[in-house]
Amino acid sequence: MIEVRGVTIRYGRTVAVDDVDLTLPADTIYGLLGRNGSGKTSLLSALACYRKPTTGTVLVDGEEAFENPRIARRTSFIRDTLDVQDGYRVSAAFCLTESLRPGWDAEYAGKLADVLQLDTRKRISALSRGQRSVLGVILGLATRAPLTILDEPYLGMDAVARTLFYRELLADYLAHPRTIILSTHLIEEVAELFERIIIMDRGRILLHDETDALRGRGVTVTGPAERVTAFAHGHTVLGEQSLAGVRALTLDGPLDPDEIARGERDGLAFGPLGLQDLFVHLTSQPLEATR
Numbered sequence: 031m032i033e034v035r036g037v038t039i040r041y042g043r044t045v046a047v048d049d050v051d052l053t054l055p056a057d058t059i060y061g062l063l064g065r066n067g068s069g070k071t072s073l074l075s076a077l078a079c080y081r082k083p084t085t086g087t088v089l090v091d092g093e094e095a096f097e098n099p100r101i102a103r104r105t106s107f108i109r110d111t112l113d114v115q116d117g118y119r120v121s122a123a124f125c126l127t128e129s130l131r132p133g134w135d136a137e138y139a140g141k142l143a144d145v146l147q148l149d150t151r152k153r154i155s156a157l158s159r160g161q162r163s164v165l166g167v168i169l170g171l172a173t174r175a176p177l178t179i180l181d182e183p184y185l186g187m188d189a190v191a192r193t194l195f196y197r198e199l200l201a202d203y204l205a206h207p208r209t210i211i212l213s214t215h216l217i218e219e220v221a222e223l224f225e226r227i228i229i230m231d232r233g234r235i236l237l238h239d240e241t242d243a244l245r246g247r248g249v250t251v252t253g254p255a256e257r258v259t260a261f262a263h264g265h266t267v268l269g270e271q272s273l274a275g276v277r278a279l280t281l282d283g284p285l286d287p288d289e290i291a292r293g294e295r296d297g298l299a300f301g302p303l304g305l306q307d308l309f310v311h312l313t314s315q316p317l318e319a320t321r
């Protein structure tokens with residue numbers, strides 16, 4: 031269980047994480063979504079014992095996380111810097127991780143290297159951008175840490191490698207349940223993996239809910255402008271488009287099925303909003319609108 035209580039992280043005058051409270055039960059796959067600079071890496075660094083919040087506390091299994099060796103040993107934080115010396119061969123990086131990590135599964139790491147086509151004899155300095163990411167996800171998965179944090183782990187990985195990675199992550203999670211937090215911009219592509227989704231916006235938690243609940247949340251309603259406007263009365267409008275007397279509104283749902291049936295009888299059309307579109311609607315407000 032991770033408990034984030036009133037956490038603020040500042041860099042000089044920049045507030046990267048702004049008074050965040052979060053409770054994350056264990057053995058769940060979380061998706062952390064947010065636009066560039068929304069504070070994801072800063073928050074993840076605090077969860078991974080790397081960064082002390084400016085104010086507030088992060089408790090992992092009841093203990094303060096920052097520089098806590100007991101928590102650090104049980105946490106794997108994979109980010110683009112990789113934290114392994116460039117001069118090492120991939121096989122040496124595996125051996126080093128094995129010596130440090132009690133949960134390391136060498137056989138599984140070898141299998142992942144085969145599946146994801148990573149040559150373990152290569153020096154890390156000789157890996158392509160995508161191959162470095164593959165190394166990162168192998169280190170992250172094969173460590174089997176109770177808290178595994180993957181911060182945009184797929185950079186440069188092609189579509190085949192990403193698909194294989196998602197498949198492996200899910201299969202290994204089902205066999206060895208643990209807490210996995212994956213930050214991503216590729217929302218639709220990975221949404222199937224997530225049990226819960228957290229959306230950050232400008233340092234704050236905009237939303238934290240089960241993925242299935244979010245799927246039903248955004249609803250589009252389309253039809254003659256005046257009828258759509260009347261229908262939307264009393265609902266929160268997330269977005270709108272109008273063309274030649276036809277209006278399409280995106281409403282914050284879910285809507286009551288009876289209400290939808292009434293709308294349909296009145297000539298309105300309803301559709302679900304994809305997670306990516308919901309995310310864009312929720313996080314595309316200009317700064318002024320939120321002040």
Ligand SMILES: Nc1ncnc2c1ncn2[C@@H]1O[C@H](COP(=O)(O)OP(=O)(O)OP(=O)(O)O)[C@@H](O)[C@H]1O
Pocket residue numbers: 041044045046064065066067068069070071072073
């Ligand atoms: N070491 C640092 N020094 C100063 N400012 C920083 C530092 N790290 C992050 N920031 C600032 O904090 C804010 C949040 O950055 P952070 O990297 O946490 O966001 P992010 O959501 O991970 O972004 P991205 O999706 O682009 O990786 C940004 O405004 C960023 O410029």
